[in-house]
Amino acid sequence: AQSVTQPDIHITVSEGASLELRCNYSYGATPYLFWYVQSPGQGLQLLLKYFSGDTLVQGIKGFEAEFKRSQSSFNLRKPSVHWSDAAEYFCAVGDSTGFQKLVFGTGTRLLVSP
Amino acid sequence: NAGVTQTPKFQVLKTGQSMTLQCAQDMNHNSMYWYRQDPGMGLRLIYYSASEGTTDKGEVPNGYNVSRLNKREFSLRLESAAPSQTSVYFCASSEQAISLYEQYFGPGTRLTVT
Numbered sequence: 001a002q003s004v005t006q007p008d009i010h011i012t013v014s015e016g017a018s019l020e021l022r023c024n025y026s027y028g029a030t031p032y033l034f035w036y037v038q039s040p041g042q043g044l045q046l047l048l049k050y051f052s053g054d055t056l057v058q059g060i061k062g063f064e065a066e067f068k069r070s071q072s073s074f075n076l077r078k079p080s081v082h083w084s085d086a087a088e089y090f091c092a093v094g095d096s097t098g099f100q101k102l103v104f105g106t107g108t109r110l111l112v113s114p
Numbered sequence: 115n116a117g118v119t120q121t122p123k124f125q126v127l128k129t130g131q132s133m134t135l136q137c138a139q140d141m142n143h144n145s146m147y148w149y150r151q152d153p154g155m156g157l158r159l160i161y162y163s164a165s166e167g168t169t170d171k172g173e174v175p176n177g178y179n180v181s182r183l184n185k186r187e188f189s190l191r192l193e194s195a196a197p198s199q200t201s202v203y204f205c206a207s208s209e210q211a212i213s214l215y216e217q218y219f220g221p222g223t224r225l226t227v228t
Contacts, residue, residue, distance in 0.1 A: 009154070032215050043118070043204060043219035044157075051214070090156060094215035099164045101147075101172070102215055106156040 002027045002095045006105035013081045014113050021076040021108050023091030032094030033074040034102065035065055039087045047089075050074060061085070086112045116140055118220035120205050126226045127195045135190040135223050137205030145208045146188035147172075147217065148180060150201040157204065163188055195227045 003026040013019050025031055032051055036044040048059025055067040065076045074091060091105040118139045127133055139146065144165045149157040159172030163182040177199060179191045188207075192199055202224050206217040 043221045049216060100210055100215055101159060102217060104156040106154055
């Protein structure tokens with residue numbers, strides 16, 4: 001079965017510094033991969049998605065992610081973090097067994113320090 | 115265009131009480147989902163409805179029932195609430211014919227069972 005691992009529970013980054021959030025997936029074929037962001041007290045918003053093609057995908061709010069098949073990874077990056085980026089970030093993979101569903105990682109909470 | 119709406123936003127129940135969480139979407143999506151979010155566990159799928167008239171169990175269905183009332187509405191019922199059901203509940207919808215796996219989320223219902 002598909003699974004997603006986000007090894008970092010919390011990450012603290014200084015405002016203006018670069019960010020990389022890690023995501024590893026387990027899937028036999030080419031995966032459908034997603035990053036969602038959840039601001040405090042809000043629902044989840046899609047940041048970006050990877051289906052096929054170019055392994056570097058651009059998303060909203062200046063985020064990007066790179067699909068690396070050899071490492072089974074789909075890490076999220078941002079060159080310069082803003083205080084408003086403080087949120088929880090979820091990586092997800094499409095589960096094609098039966099009906100098409102999403103399998104989520106446990107999330108990484110990003111704290112931004114001044 | 116409100117997207118996915120959920121009511122109520124907050125609810126406190128006593129053990130053994132029942133309640134129904136309401137969800138509606140105005141995007142004409144075929145598929146709808148109910149998740150629960152608990153600290154350190156990410157989002158876990160409770161039930162989903164692939165299309166109007168069908169419902170299926172997800173990862174954690176015990177203690178819940180659902181109704182897909184029509185294409186727009188998908189409700190989640192707790193017949194006899196237990197403290198273990200204290201959680202944040204999210205409804206989501208998707209249209210597989212347009213974008214595989216991509217889901218749109220409501221703002222959530224925070225439920226406390228005492």
